[in-house]
Amino acid sequence: MTTTTPDRTTARLDLKGLAPEVSAAMGELHRAALRAAQAAGVEPGLLELVRIRASQLNGCAFCLDMHTKDARAQGETEQRIHTLGAWRETPFFTERERAALALAEAVTSVQDGQVPDEVYAAAREVFDEPQMTAVIWAAVVINAYNRTAISARMVPGAYQPAPRS
Structure with missing residues (x-):
């Protein structure tokens, strides 16, 4: 039996280059979501925790690399980043963060069903x-x-957060 190991150093596709309008639309969706969060008073650090947790559940190395770096650049601790996958078993997260993480997990894991009423209520x-x-x-x-x-097998490692102003 012959097996091949996927090349983890080269992306499969340049999705941004091959479909720039779609990539631009995704970027605008991201920016619109950020503006909504800012207008609502949602903490940027909480949003990074949501992004990291969803990326953990989905197994996205590229996004984990990016958002753990962004979280650290915003002052997040290594301890909280390292234990995020077990947030229910740690005392490191606030009630607000726990509610956001549970909601993010439910949104991410829709194959398990709808967002549970108890998650929504919390x-x-x-x-x-x-x-x-x-x-x-x-x-x-x-x-x-x-x-x-x-899908594009984007390669993690090169991303660096923008300098904080």
Whole structure:
């Protein structure tokens, strides 16, 4: 039996170059979601936790590389990043973060069914409607990016966060 090992150093496709209008639309969706989160008062660090957790669930190495670097650049601790996959078993996350992570997991894992009522209710306890909407959009956008990066086999490692001003 012959097996081949996928080349993890070369992307399969240049999705951005081959479909620039679609890539630009994804970028605008991302920016619109960021504006909504900012207008709603959702903390940038909480959004990074959502992005990292969804990327963990989806197994997206490219997005994990990017968003863990972005989280660290925003002051996130190594301890919280390293234990994010087991957030339920740690004392490191606030009630608000826990609600966002549970909601992000439910949005990411829709193959398991709809977002459970108890997850939705817990999120409503700590988020108003614009904030909850922003968290959902953040989860939706990162899931789309995860699927793009995984499909194109985008190579992690080169991304560097923009310098903070």
